Amino acid sequence: MSTILIDPDTCSKCGTCLHICPLGLILKGEDSTPFMPDEVGAFCSKCGNCEAFCPEGAIYPEYSTRYPEISEDVKQGITPGALGIYMRQRRSVRNYQVKLVDRETIEEILDIVRYSPSGMNNQPVHWLIIHDPAEVHKLTRITIDWMRNVLASDALHPLKPVIPSLIAAYESGKDPICRGAPHVAIAHAPAANPMAFTDSIIALSWLELAAPAFGLGACWAGFLKIAASSSQELKDELGLPEGHEVQYAMMFGYPEYKVYGIPGREPARISWK
Numbered sequence: 001m002s003t004i005l006i007d008p009d010t011c012s013k014c015g016t017c018l019h020i021c022p023l024g025l026i027l028k029g030e031d032s033t034p035f036m037p038d039e040v041g042a043f044c045s046k047c048g049n050c051e052a053f054c055p056e057g058a059i060y061p062e063y064s065t066r067y068p069e070i071s072e073d074v075k076q077g078i079t080p081g082a083l084g085i086y087m088r089q090r091r092s093v094r095n096y097q098v099k100l101v102d103r104e105t106i107e108e109i110l111d112i113v114r115y116s117p118s119g120m121n122n123q124p125v126h127w128l129i130i131h132d133p134a135e136v137h138k139l140t141r142i143t144i145d146w147m148r149n150v151l152a153s154d155a156l157h158p159l160k161p162v163i164p165s166l167i168a169a170y171e172s173g174k175d176p177i178c179r180g181a182p183h184v185a186i187a188h189a190p191a192a193n194p195m196a197f198t199d200s201i202i203a204l205s206w207l208e209l210a211a212p213a214f215g216l217g218a219c220w221a222g223f224l225k226i227a228a229s230s231s232q233e234l235k236d237e238l239g240l241p242e243g244h245e246v247q248y249a250m251m252f253g254y255p256e257y258k259v260y261g262i263p264g265r266e267p268a269r270i271s272w273k
């Protein structure tokens, strides 16, 4: 079955959809009105680009992913200058206010993040939001316990050199794993999906980038992710669906400090041919 309907009365036959469809599933009909043959419908990835790029709004997907109309005042978009400042001002946030982010705000951000690209528009990312700060503390405690076991074992582990300082920080009352953040976002997906890791990293990057627009800050939780791949206690605590694994994790909350500047970075290394 075709996954789209094209309204012949509003279609201007401009052919944009033919060029836009990533798999070339839309063809020119006899009177030049485009159509998707029923026999290729199963290959449609439901990316919605034919709908999004149609100048006349003549394409109606048969799947339910339509988004509310974009209002005129936000249609203009963001200037490159403003975007450059916004993106460069993104910082890893490691100090948080003792203030919860309400669920509606988190859902609003994830509603943006679900538009991040994924291989073949597979959209494999699921979210486990650790909303309870006590549960975040528990994840830190389990991670530190796992680190103690790694340190005590004879096995080689790349984290061994840094583990003593992390344990010392924890024992002095700090949280070196989740940085005292009130919340953690866990991106998880079926372990068998070979593209899910990349898609999850992209989605988390969007989450981190979107956060400041909501007054929030975030930081990749690398230690937590490494522990979650090995520690059975941590896996049991997270209780992900059967067959799913943690792809990556990110802590977030209201930042304690404001970002004023933009630190230096290496110049872009570019070659041209």
Ligand SMILES: Cc1cc2nc3c(=O)[nH]c(=O)nc-3n(C[C@H](O)[C@H](O)[C@H](O)COP(=O)(O)O)c2cc1C
Residues within 6 Å of the ligand: 090, 091, 092, 093, 094, 177, 179, 219, 220, 221, 222, 223, 224
């Ligand atoms: C994959 C990845 C894992 C990271 N893990 C941690 C972490 O476990 N703890 C932490 O404090 N920062 C972590 N970071 C943050 C980096 O240290 C940070 O991005 C880097 O120092 C650059 O600073 P900026 O993000 O403010 O530009 C991680 C970053 C990435 C990309």
